[in-house]
Amino acid sequence: MRAILVDDERLALRQLKQMLERDVDGVEVIAMFSNPNEVIDGVLRHRPDVVFLDIHMPGVNGLNLARQIQSNVPNTEIVFVTAYDQYAVQAFDLYALDYIMKPIQTNRLQQSIFRLREKLNLKDTRRIQDSEAPYICCFNQIQFKAPGREVQTGKWRTSKAQELFAYLLYNRERAIQRSALLDFLWPDLEEGKAARQLYSTIYQIRQTLKNCGMEMITIHGGVLETGYRLDIGEARIDVEEWEYAMKQLKPLDMQTVEEYEKVMDLFKGDYLGNYDYIWAEHERERLRLMWLYHMRKLSDFYEQKGMLNKAVQVNHHVQQLLLDEEDSYFSLMKLYDAIGDKLRVEEQFTLLKARIERELESTVKANITQWYDQWRLKMSEC
Incomplete structure (x- = not known):
């Protein structure tokens, strides 16, 4: 497996190279770049299997650089390396193979390489969808x-x-x-x-x-x-099959939205969600964020098309599977306001407030409370 490493910090490059060569079998680091402007030429020249790419580099947006890599060499996989987890959700829009948080842990790096090997094997010999397969x-x-x-x-x-x-x-x-x-x-x-x-x-x-x-x-x-x-x-494995199907989806439009919904429906809940396994939390969070990102994308699509009832259904689906996802309540509040259903707006805020205060012993986000207070003031003036 041939890899290119990209990071503006030379020490970080050397450390990642050392970890790949010492702790992971079968990975060859064929090039390293600390200057992002040299990356595209390097990728075109070497055509690696994977690029380990730092998202946050001075003067360069790593997400945009990843888009350029995928445009020039579509078969190259991207593994983002970042100290900023707010970029993780955006990474899913690029169908990045994985993202690894700094400082890099050996077991996370090994898991990412394992995922890459599986992906490369699936590209070469995709298993037939046999209903009788174990x-x-x-x-x-x-x-x-x-x-x-x-x-x-x-x-x-x-x-x-x-x-x-x-x-x-x-x-x-x-x-x-x-x-x-x-x-x-x-x-x-x-x-x-x-x-x-x-x-x-x-x-x-x-x-x-x-x-x-x-x-x-x-x-x-x-x-x-x-x-x-x-x-x-x-x-x-159902999780693996779902992720593969999701990454085969075409851009979302009226012709593809039905297939998009079918694939999102294959997500049945958190990865090993019934068990309190700390070691599974990263994978649980990765898959959850990936699904949420695409469900929000689906909700926004329906809203832009004026199909508000469909957007409501999408957010209720999120709510059913992930009860603590605050944004689904907020989205439903705004959608019901647009539809003119005042009782449902009240209901969603009440449900959210009760769940956050009782189960999480916390308070509703300030921006949601502020929106709700302004909405109630507006309703009282009508």
Whole structure:
């Protein structure tokens, strides 16, 4: 895999190059640029698989530079590197493969490279959408659909078994050192006891997979090996399928909006959202932001077309899946105001205020409260 690195800080370039060469297998750094003006010529000359691109560089908008790269070499993937997470949502408009926050963590870099390898493999040999193919569901909770069976939730003997499977699935195709797993799941146990717990838990996972008819999912590793690796075989993953389908969408217009909605409907909730796994939070947030960005885009499209009821439906969909998403309430307040439904405006503000104060022990954003107060004043004058 051939990579180009772009950052105006030479030290950052050297550090990223060192991490890629030391901690990640199969990545060749073919060029590095600290001068953004040299990047397009470099990309055209080297035609890399991926460009690691700093978004925030003096005098240069990294998002615009990424657009130029994609225009000149469409098959080149973009991984944004940024210390400013407000750029993350904008990155999705470019269908960037990933974004990594500074300072870069080794496990995040490895996960990004894994995602890149999967993407390159999908480009070369896209799997056929077979309704009878084994399926792993990761939206909200882990479920399995084996060929010829209904979707079922695995019966895990312990919560450790469930989390270990989820963790190996998240890091699939990459061996995780046994010592790392012991520290991860049993940090307070003596090593020998923790090792016995690990072997027992791996056995429990294999039994659960067998009971669900998912024998094609295998765990490589054992007593004489230093790590474990999950292989999903021909199984598909709902999150991966959704992201791939989303990135194949054509520009949003009246001819494509129906397909756009179908793909957005495939998002069923947060990634492993029913589990409090801290290690999954970045992926959870990444996918959530991606979906929200495109749902807002869909809502804005309907609003611009004067199709306010459709825009209302889109925002209610967001609200149903992500109850704490304040902007969906605010959007609905403004849409209902445009429609002339005063009761629904009041209802949305009341729901939002109750949820924020009761569940989050916080207050409604100042701009929303200010809009609502001005709206009530306007209504009282009518």
